Amino acid sequence: MPTYWYKADDAEQACEQCAEGFDVLQQLSDAPVTVCLGCSKPVHRIVRAPEFCTNQRWNTKKMLADGNLKRMGFQKLVKNSSGKYEDVLKDK
């Protein structure tokens, strides 16, 4: 189920919740939220890149860093100039 992000049309008039923006878990078929559940002021939906995607990409990159692989007990085999595979993490 996707999460939608809503924010007050007018942050000056809004309560703390919708001035900052809030998430609503909705079905695609659900009608969009038009007013804040806290203060009943008009809100609008904000389209944004799903956060989990960007985080995941970042985590993957971090997870595959040499230091992290070594810590987790992995080997990172890289073919050297003589055609043999070497564990490049061994000396790190």
Ligand SMILES: [Zn+2]
């Ligand atoms: Zn509000």
